[in-house]
Amino acid sequence: MSRISQQTADVNAAIDAELQLLDPAVRTSRALAARLLDPKFAVAQAGRGDRLADVLPPGHARPGRRRVT
Known part of the structure; x- marks a missing residue:
């Protein structure tokens, strides 16, 4: 594969x-x-950083529902 093809x-x-x-x-x-x-x-929000584990929804979240923190 050419370099351009790989980049694409x-x-x-x-x-x-x-x-x-x-x-x-x-x-x-x-x-x-x-x-x-x-x-x-x-994720940086309002001057603070969060780790991936902190921002991923819990396993029991329902589709269409947003976790509020």
């Missing part, structure tokens, strides 16, 4: 993963979201 494939894979993260079923599933996010992923 990588970009397409990233876009696909981003689109999957928009799916409520993925966003409320700890297992599915963890499969798509890097373990070192962190």
